[in-house]
Amino acid sequence: MKVHFIAIGGSAMHNLALALLEKGYEVTGSDDEIFEPSKSRLGQKGLLPHEFGWFPEKITTQIDAIILGMHAKKDNPELLKAQELGLKIYSYPEFIFEQSKYKTRVVIGGSHGKTSITSMILHVLNYHNKEVDFMVGAQLEGFDNMVHLTKENDFILLEGDEYLSSPIDLKPKFHWYQANIALISGIAWDHINVFPTFENYVKQFELFVDGMTRGSTLVYNEDDVEVKEIAEKATNPTRKHPYSIPAHFIEDGETFLETPEGPMPIEIFGKHNLQNLAGAKWICQHMGVDEDDFYEAIASFKGASKRLEFLYESDRVKVFKDYAHSPSKVNATTQAVKKQFEDKNLIACLELHTYSSLNKDFLKQYKGSLTYADEVVVYYSSKALEIKKMPPISKEQIEAAFNLSGITVFTQAEDFQNYLKIKHYQNDILLLMSSGNYGGLDFEQLKSWIA
Template sequence: MRVHFIAIGGSAMHNLAIALHQKGYQVTGSDDTIFEPSKSRLDRHGLLPNEFGWFPEKITKDLDAIILGMHAKEDNAELLRAQELQLTIYSYPEFLYEQSKNKTRVVIGGSHGKTTITSMILHVLHYHEKEVDYMVGAQLEGFDTMVHLTEENDFIVLEGDEYLSSPIDRRPKFHLYQPNIALVSGIAWDHINVFPTFDNYVDQFRIFMNSIVNGGALVYNEEDEEVKRLAETTENPIRKFPYSTPGYSVEDGETLLFTPEGEMPIEVFGAHNLSNLAGAKWICQHMGIDEDDFYEAIASFKGASKRLEKIAENSTSVAYKDFAHSPSKVSATTKAVKDQYHNRTVIACLELHTYSSLNAEFLKEYKGALDAADEAVVFYSPKAVKIKQLEEVSADQIEEAFSREDLIIYTNPEEFQHYLKNKDFSNTALVLMSSGNYGGLNFDEIKEWF
């Protein structure tokens, strides 16, 4: 099968390209720019385009499928040529569904926790040598790619993102998978550029629950009011399995999970991660892993890439980086670090980087999000606000939004890095929260400061 990717360099897209190449497909692709690590990984598999840009001549009648990435525009020259030739054009999630129509589809949804829960499930299955197809939004230890597709595996585990499918398909990705088994971890307003009201955003999860196949299963977080309400009121004829945060304790910086066999030390920490673990356990049980086997495997799970990922440590201090950027994630991550290291000074640094977080109207959603930290820092780039064509945001607005008078605010990357380099990190837990890099911060350098 011959497949061409328009915008092959994306995080998800390049992984799908590699997975199809490994499956034996003939894969080509284009993009106007490709960053690391996508660039090196595509190159290693012989899939890196010879030159950047869009080339309509690459689009020919003998292509079996076009896969269109979100990064491309509606007037993309290659897309227009594919439409002119009436080729079959798939969005990323549409193509994944086509690849998994005859499998049992397990889809993990939620505003937060979905990457971690998907990663936990895959870790447990990998530990017990249970082969499944998958798509996850982070690089995992022991896995070569974030996408794996075969003809023979019975199950596919999919991280269900609520963002749009493609420039010409405005449906949320997770509406297209039609799960046999689904999980919803929580609902907290996000992607306000696409879902302008909270009710509109919540409605996407109602549609997702209704997309579960008849007789399928819904695993849901009953501690989240919106999730519980939607799960209990859906008229879809499905089986429902609520979960909640299990009992645990923290002793000397170590989290102990309460299990039927007694207390068990685990690598991950924080109430939100323990809740994620409970959801993952239900899903694994639906996939044939019993409770004892789940606990045995999850003990060695260290977390998904960029999700409370430990990047530096010495005898008295520790540093983490985390993908958290939405208010609920920032709050949960900051609280988790303080609970785990309550005898240390917690320094929480947040980069406002996404369209939502830099929106003047949305900022008020961050009220109290950094309250658990002893020292709180916010970094944002006025240049990024301009690039995103948003209304200008002032330092005063940010301080008011977070409702914290001692909030430290930086807009200059060099000044922020100078602050970090000259900080005394004795008896400290540092957490750097961002979906970016604070205007050029080298995370590897942080080890030298500890």
């Protein structure tokens, strides 16, 4: 089968391209720009386009399927040519469903925690040598590719993103999957450029549950009010399993989980991570892993890439980075770190990177989200605001939005990085939170700065 990717360089798209190549498909693709690590990974497998740009002459009747990425526009020249020729055009999630419609689809949804929960489940299954197909949004230790598709595996584990499927397919990705087993971790308003009201955003999760198959199973976080209401009202899933924060305690900066065999030290920490662990345990049990085997495996789970990830430490400072960018996740992450290291000074650095976070009206949602930090630094690119054609944001607006005074604000990457370089660290925790890259921060350089 010959498949062509329009916008092959995306995080999910390039992983799917690599998975299909491994499955024996003939794969080609185009993009107008491709960044690392996608660029190197595609290059190693011979899938990196010879030149960047859109080339409608690549689109012929010899192609069996087009997979269209969200990065492309509706007037993309290759897309227009494919439509003219009447080729089959799939969005990313539609194609994933096509590959898995005869499998048991396990879908992990929620505004936060999706990648962490999916990663935990994969870690446990891999630990016990249980083969499954999967699609997950972060690179995991021990896995070459984050999409794996076979003919023979019975289960497929999917991270269920609520964002739109493609420029011509404007329904949320996770509506495509028609889950047999599903989990919802939490709901916190996001993607305001697509879902303009909180009610509209919540509705997407109701539709996700309504779209589950007959006889399906829903695992849900009962600590989240909206999730609990959706789950309890739902009539479609046959079985429902609530979960909550498991019993645990913290001792000398280490978290211990209470298990039937006694207290067990774990590598991860924080309220959200513990909730995620409880949800992952339920899903693993539905996939054939008993409780004792789950605990044995999860003890060695160190976290998904960028999800409250420990980077390095010196005798003066310990450094973590996290993908946190939504208000609820920023709050949960700073609270988790402060609670774990109560005797240390917490320096919380947040990059405002998404459309939502840079919207002056949405900024108000961040009120109180950084109160657990001892020092607060906010960085955003003034150039990004210009590119997005958004009005400028003042330091006073940021202080008012977070309801904090004394916030250090940087709008130039060089100034923010210089702050990290010359900072006099002493008994500190440096927490870096962003869905971006902090203006191109070199983490190897950062390591030398704190040494």
